[in-house]
Amino acid sequence: MNLLLLAASELNDQGQVTLTDRRHQHLRDVHQLRAGSRLQAGVLNGYCGEALVLEHSADFTRIELQALDTPPPAPLPMTLLLALPRPRMLARSLEHLTTLGVKKLVLMQTARVEKSYWQSPELKPEKIHQHLLLGLEQAKDTLLPEVIFQPRFKPFVEDQLPELSHNSLKLLAHPGDYPFCPRGLSEQVTLAIGPEGGFVDFEVDLLQQQGFQPVQLGERILRVETAVTALLARLF
Amino acid sequence: MNLLLLAASELNDQGQVTLTDRRHQHLRDVHQLRAGSRLQAGVLNGYCGEALVLEHSADFTRIELQALDTPPPAPLPMTLLLALPRPRMLARSLEHLTTLGVKKLVLMQTARVEKSYWQSPELKPEKIHQHLLLGLEQAKDTLLPEVIFQPRFKPFVEDQLPELSHNSLKLLAHPGDYPFCPRGLSEQVTLAIGPEGGFVDFEVDLLQQQGFQPVQLGERILRVETAVTALLARLF
Numbered sequence A, B: 001m002n003l004l005l006l007a008a009s010e011l012n013d014q015g016q017v018t019l020t021d022r023r024h025q026h027l028r029d030v031h032q033l034r035a036g037s038r039l040q041a042g043v044l045n046g047y048c049g050e051a052l053v054l055e056h057s058a059d060f061t062r063i064e065l066q067a068l069d070t071p072p073p074a075p076l077p078m079t080l081l082l083a084l085p086r087p088r089m090l091a092r093s094l095e096h097l098t099t100l101g102v103k104k105l106v107l108m109q110t111a112r113v114e115k116s117y118w119q120s121p122e123l124k125p126e127k128i129h130q131h132l133l134l135g136l137e138q139a140k141d142t143l144l145p146e147v148i149f150q151p152r153f154k155p156f157v158e159d160q161l162p163e164l165s166h167n168s169l170k171l172l173a174h175p176g177d178y179p180f181c182p183r184g185l186s187e188q189v190t191l192a193i194g195p196e197g198g199f200v201d202f203e204v205d206l207l208q209q210q211g212f213q214p215v216q217l218g219e220r221i222l223r224v225e226t227a228v229t230a231l232l233a234r235l236f
Helices: A022-029 A087-100 A115-119 A125-139 A153-164 A201-209 A224-235 B022-029 B087-100 B115-119 B125-139 B153-164 B201-209 B224-235
Strands: A004-006 A016-019 A038-043 A048-056 A061-070 A078-083 A104-108 A146-150 A169-173 A189-193 A213-215 B004-006 B016-019 B038-043 B048-056 B061-070 B078-083 B104-108 B146-150 B169-173 B189-193 B213-215
Touching: A004 A022, A004 A125, A016 A022, A022 A061, A038 A061, A078 A087, A078 A224, A087 A104, A087 A125, A087 A224, A087 B224, A104 A153, A146 A153, A153 A201, A169 A201, A169 A224, A189 A224, A201 A213, A224 B087, A224 B224, B004 B022, B004 B125, B016 B022, B022 B061, B038 B061, B078 B087, B078 B224, B087 B104, B087 B125, B087 B224, B104 B153, B146 B153, B153 B201, B169 B201, B169 B224, B189 B224, B201 B213
Parallel strands: A004 A038, A078 A104, A078 A189, A104 A146, A169 A189, A169 A213, B004 B038, B078 B104, B078 B189, B104 B146, B169 B189, B169 B213
Antiparallel strands: A016 A061, A038 A048, A048 A061, B016 B061, B038 B048, B048 B061
C-alpha cells in the first residue's frame, strides 16, 4: 500500500476517520506508526495529500487528511476491451491494468471464453472493487476505473463499440503476420485483447469491420496478464 | 502448454518417449488426443517440431518427435539483474521473464530484500526449473534461461558485474527525475530492477559507478512483476 485510499463519504467534517478494516490492519502490521506519523493518502476519485495519524492502537487507527492538493497521476488515454480471463488471471490482470492507469475496461465474452467464467465469484462487484483498490494503492492513484460487462460479443461490437471507440486509434492484439504494435503513442486508443487461444476468425473480421487494425507483439505467445502489461507499456 | 517440451535424454534412438508425468496429465486433461494426433513439441535447448501421438491412455502418452527443424524464437539480447522478489512474486516473475525471452537472470540481494527470502522453498533448483519450463512452454521456446544467485550485492557489483555487463547498455530502473526508459532497442542491454521499495542510495551510486544509467517509467509505482514485464516490453 503506497497510498492510503479513503472514500469521501468516510470522512467527517474535519476530514477525520477511524479505520478498523484491512487498511488499519495493514498500517498496524506493515508500517511503524504512532500518533503524529504521516503517510501518503488520497480520496477516492479525488486528490492526494497526507494522513496525519491522530491515534493508533492494535484495534484502530484514527487519522486526519491534510493538504489534499496533489492531483492523481494522469490516466492512460485508452479503453481496454479484454476477453474475460479465467478468474485467477482476471484478479491479477485487474491489478496490473489499474496500476498502469487504465480507466475504462470492458470485459467481454468471446468464442474461446468459457461461459462458466461469468459465474465466478471473482466477478462480484465487491471483489472487482477490491482488486481495483489494490491497483490504485500500488500506483498512488485515486481514480477508480470503470468496469463494463459485455456477455454478448456480436451485439456489443456492432451496436455499442462504434460509439465507445469513436475518435480513437482502434487496435486489436492478435498473433500473426500483422504490423507490430506501435510504440509511445499519445493519442486516444481502443485496444482489444483476446482470450487464451486468441480471437476466432469471425471475431477478428467483425472487429476489422469496425475499424480495428490487428497488431502483433512477435512470435512468443504471452499469457493474458503478461500481454496486458506488455501492450500497455509498449503503447504509451 | 503451447509447446510440449522434452529433454534430449528422455528420448530413445527413434526419438520416442512414454510420458506419465505432468505433461501426460496435461495432454490427457486439456488436449483431445488419440493415436495419430500431432502437437507442437520441442527439445529443451534444441529445435522445435511435432510430436506424433503413438499411444494415449489414462495412464500414459507415448509420442515420437518428428520434423525437428524449427529454431526457437530469438532470445532477448539482455541480462536481467533482479533484486530477489518475495517468493510468490518470484514465481510469477520467473514465468513472465522466461516467456518474454530473458536468457540470463541474476537474482541478487539488496538492502530492501528480506534476508528470509533466500531460505524460501521457491529458490530450490527444481522449483525454479519448473517455473522456467512453464514460461518456455507458454512462449513455444526451448532455451532454458540461466539463473545466477548473488546473495552479496557489493562484491557482485564491484567484482563480477563489470565483466557480466561488458559491451552492453547498462540501465537501472529507478523512480525519480531521470530520463525515461528508452524504447525499441536492438543492442545488448543489462537492466537492473530493484526490490519493492526500490534500491537505496548507496546501491544506486554503486551501480552508477559501474556505468549504469538510471531510467524511469513515470510516476506510477509498479509491483516488481508488473515492472519486469513493462520494462522488457518497452525496451525491445
